[in-house]
Amino acid sequence: MITILENYPAFLLIFMRITAFFVTMPFFSYRNIPNTHKIGFSFFLAWIMFFSIDPPAIEVNGQFIMLILKEVLLGLTIGFSAYFILAAIQIAGSFIDFQMGFAIANVIDPQTGAQSPLVGQFLYTFVLLFMITTNAHHLLLDGVFYSYQFVPIDQPFLPMGEESVIEFIVESFNSMFIIAFQMSIPVVGSLFLVDIALGIVARTVPQLNIFVVGLPLKIGVSFIMLILVMGALFMLMQQLFETMTYTMRGLMELFGGGGNESS
Structure with missing residues (x-):
């Protein structure tokens, strides 16, 4: 307690970074968790990290304001990098909904308060449960803890405009869309074959109303394919978690100037 009182600026910087993490980080930033719980959890986590990382002495001066802004920006950026990787589930659901005919109907995501596709929300619920199950x-x-090994608390700025950082963010977006495409391709591909079959039937049997038959047929085929490929989807979800971890670590290494070689 005496150490925190003597070096309270460092404790404030740690608290700001962790709180900023929890603003954009998946699972911890959702509206289902009360803000008082987020602030309290951030405080106790900052308390633990203060004695774990042994921060250097920080003085309150003009540079201290820049350090606070740097900590907030770092927490928001790293948390958002994990969030947009996990958003591949929503993108895959959008691809599937568009082919199923469900794109016209969206639901409100209770975690974020934003509109999300039906199948995307269905898969996103599985992702959250799978995340909790696999820890x-x-x-x-x-x-959050190992970010102090890459970006020290007394580092005055973040190299946001460097070419390596921009390229890494672009590659992360690319990997997100690749995983989303891998998740949706079984269902989207089977529905493409259904569309071809319906087109052939429409040309050979013009008396049949394809618009009446096609929509329930595509919905039925989609649900059957989702049941069949659910195991493969969980494997891709595990790959998504690994990609999320590598993205956070790689971005922190770039922000820390390539990482601390001593650590």
């Missing part, structure tokens, strides 16, 4: 949310807390 993948502990990896997010590990990312």
